[in-house]
Amino acid sequence: MPELPEVETTRLKIEPHLKGRRLLRLEHDAPHKYRDTHLAAGRTIATLTRRGKYLFLNLEDPGEEPLELIVHLGMTGGFRFQPTTHTRVTLHLDGSDPLYFQDARRFGKMAVVRPGQYRSMPTLAAMGPEPLSDAFSEAGFVRTVTDAGKMIKPWLLSQGPVAGVGNIYADESLWASRLHPAQTHLTRPEAARLYSAIRDTMRAAVDAGGSTLSDGTYQQPDGMSGLFQTRHNVYDRAGQPCPRCGTPIVRTVLAQRGTHFCPHCQVLRHP
Template identity: 75%
Template sequence: MPELPEVETTRLKIEPYLLGQRLLRLEHDASHRYQNTHLASGRTVTRLSRRGKYLLLNLEDPGQDSLELIVHLGMTGGFRFAATPHTRVTMHIEDAEPLYFQDARRFGKMAVVQPGVYPGMPTLSGMGPEPLGETFSERAFVRAVAGGGRMIKPWLLSQVPVAGVGNIYADESLWAAKVHPAQTRLKPAEVRRLYEAIRTTMQAAVEAGGSTLSDGSYQQPDGLSGSFQTRHNVYDRAGQPCNRCGSEIVKIVLAQRGTHFCPKCQTLKLRP
């Protein structure tokens, strides 16, 4: 599933293509998945931003209130500059070739809303700070995470303490911070390591264009793969040696998610 680095890479690639362009029509046949997209017709894209794993396009029409197109890529969604067998939405643009949204498994969603109004979208409305933004403070993160009784990995995946961390980058960040994914009651020093690990991992993954896994579902809009998968230390590496200590990486299921870690570097500490 695309996480912050993949969504940010997508944003960076489609921004030069869409910015300042007038949308003619969003063509699709699934109004329950792509909601109120008729409101985008005739509007100009004035900004492309991102919150966590969501793309946000500002849509303006002179004399009208601003609108926002929210895009969630789901499991397999992504924009392409050319049509594919799994094209679900065709964005017709006034002065350019169409932009295509493809989504083999159809978990992706779009909706046109009033900017910042996210009813029925608790993940987006309750989302924590951007890990690469200036509002992500170490002190606030320590306060949100240290000492709590929740297991750290599911708490990260909730998007509440920090935005945009999904299964891959949670596993990678926890390995880098030497914290067990099921750890509870983290000490402030562990949370500070995790804070640094999340920032460093996310930054490197954005620079690498994200991670394209063996299923190949994530590609950049121009068809390029990401390259961060070659730098994974734990994700999808079960049975291979830890890059730090040589122990075998293991995979478990934690809160229904496949979870990879090094049993020697990331020991579970019992803290009643």
């Protein structure tokens, strides 16, 4: 599933194509998945922003109420500059070639809403700070994590303590900070290590264009793969040596998610 680095890479790549352009219409045949898109017809895309794993096309025109076209890529969704066999939505643009949304497994969603109207998207409404923004402070994160005392990996995946961390970047950040994914009651130094690891991992992954896994699902809009998968230390590396100590990486299932860690570097500490 695309996480923050993949969504941010998508945003950076499609922004020059969309910014300042008028959407003529969105063509699709699934109004229950792509809700109220008729409201976006004729509207101008002023900016593209991102929150966690959600992409926003901010529609602004003089004398009209601002609207947001929100996109969640789901498991396999992505924008492409060329149509594919899995094109689900065609964004027709004024004075430019269309942009295509493809989605093999059809878990992606779109909705046009008034800014801040996220009742139908509770994860978005309750999302924590952006990890690469100034709003994500070490002191705030350490306090939040040490006060909560929750099992750390599932809590990261909830998007509550920080936005945009999914399965890949949770496993990588926990390895980098030498924390077991099932650890509860983190100490202050542990939480501070995790804070730095999340920021460093996210920044490096955005710079690398995200991660394209062996299934090849995620691609950048121009069809290029991401490159960060070549730098994964634990994710999808079960049985291969830990880059830090050489111990074989273990894959287990935690809260119904495949979870990768080094049993030597990431020992579960019983508080």
